[in-house]
Amino acid sequence: MHCASSEIWHDPALPFVESRRACHSRACYKAHSHPTFSIGAVDVGFSRFSGAGKRQVRLTPGTLVLVPAQRVHACNPEPGTAWSYQMLHLDAQWLQQLRLEMGTPAADAGEPARIVRSVELYQHFCQLNALLFSDAGVAEKHAALVTFMGDHDFSAYPALEAAPIAPLGRSVLGQLIEHIEQAELAELSLDSLARQADLGRYQLIRAFRAATGFTPHAYLLNARINRARQLLRQGEELAEVAYRLGFADQSHFQRVFKAHTAATPGYYRTAGSPVLGLLCSPSRRFGAPTSPLPQVQRKT
Structure with a gap:
């Protein structure tokens, strides 16, 4: 039986981003929301995502879930099972500014959650997160994060049921x-x-x-x-x-x-300093990346 483990990364020099990865976890979350745009990735096992109206969505290995700021949600392993996952949180105002710089539409209050089943995007996300947890410099991590967010049009992926319209003014x-x-x-x-x-x-x-919610x-x-x-x-x-x-x-x-x-x-x-070391060997993860991000090459 595998031992559960998790680690959290954050850096005062990059206050607009935080990341987490967990292996063989059976921990469950209450419904919650973040003041951040969040990207989750399922590495091993299966989970249930609630945040799409009244229904749940089954997430399989290699799936990403994109959760807008303030969207109530929960993502938990299927009953009696463990899973491994990654979760990246981006400050909503930082992301809004980046979108303005790129000329893409700003997020609105009703922005839906999205499920992404793309091996390529999953691999790029894993590469980015591995870099964040590494001993690479702040500038390299910052550039990789901006590049990743700029290279992918998340609005192109299928949207889940939109958040309910408030009956309150x-x-x-x-x-x-x-x-x-x-x-x-x-x-x-x-x-x-x-x-x-x-x-x-x-x-x-x-x-x-x-x-x-x-x-x-x-x-x-x-x-x-x-x-x-x-x-x-x-x-x-x-x-x-x-x-x-x-x-x-x-x-x-x-x-x-x-x-x-x-x-x-x-x-x-x-958590976050010092980095505790890699929890799950990349070779054990679904669709594990075998090469670095093409946009941000590590120097040798």
């Missing part, structure tokens, strides 16, 4: 989200949110979930975890992060963080 929804993100966990009041939206409590929960409380937890990731990358102590974000105690923070990220806050804080 955009201004009302924006005000509710701002209120929730500024609230303390223990102080979030469903009554006050309902009054602010001029809706009954049940109507509010249904409308907010239709607009965001979350209940108001789940949205707050997800926002707190995304903020926690930022603070932990900056080296903040766990107890301080838990206190700043309004968790009851460090144990509560750890449970919620792990449910959303499949990693403990302590592991996440120390």
Whole structure:
């Protein structure tokens, strides 16, 4: 039986990108969203992607899934099985600027998730991620990332069911989200949110979930975890992060963080430097690349 292992890469010199790869993982995620554009790749095993309306999509080895910022989703192994995967997160504003530079359309709030079954794109993604986890220089990694995003038109791939249209007005929804993100966990009041939206409590929960994929409380937890990731990358102590974000105690923070990220806050804080080494031999991965990215050659 294989031992599960995972590693996370990030670099303060490249704050707009973070990557993760896991081998033989059985960990499962709660439904969540990121403030980033995310690219996932299935290396070994099979998983179920939820984020396409009410249905799930089965992902096979060599499949990529493209998840827009703020799209609620989860991707978990099939019951009783393990899988190996990679996940790349790109800051939404950084990507928006890159798209403007390239003259491609900017993302909108209803941008759909996409499933890509292309061996060539999967191999290029693996090559890029291997470079990010390597000891290559910052400039080389930055150039490879820009090149990869510029070389591929992700909008050409089939879209999954679009995100639901919010029954709440955009201004009302924006005000509710701002209120929730500024609230303390223990102080979030469903009554006050309902009054602010001029809706009954049940109507509010249904409308907010239709607009965001979350209940108001789940949205707050997800926002707190995304903020926690930022603070932990900056080296903040766990107890301080838990206190700043309004968790009851460090144990509560750890449970919620792990449910959303499949990693403990302590592991996440120390991950990324130094690089822990390759987890899965490339030869064991589906369609493993045998040559470097053609656009960015390593110097010898």
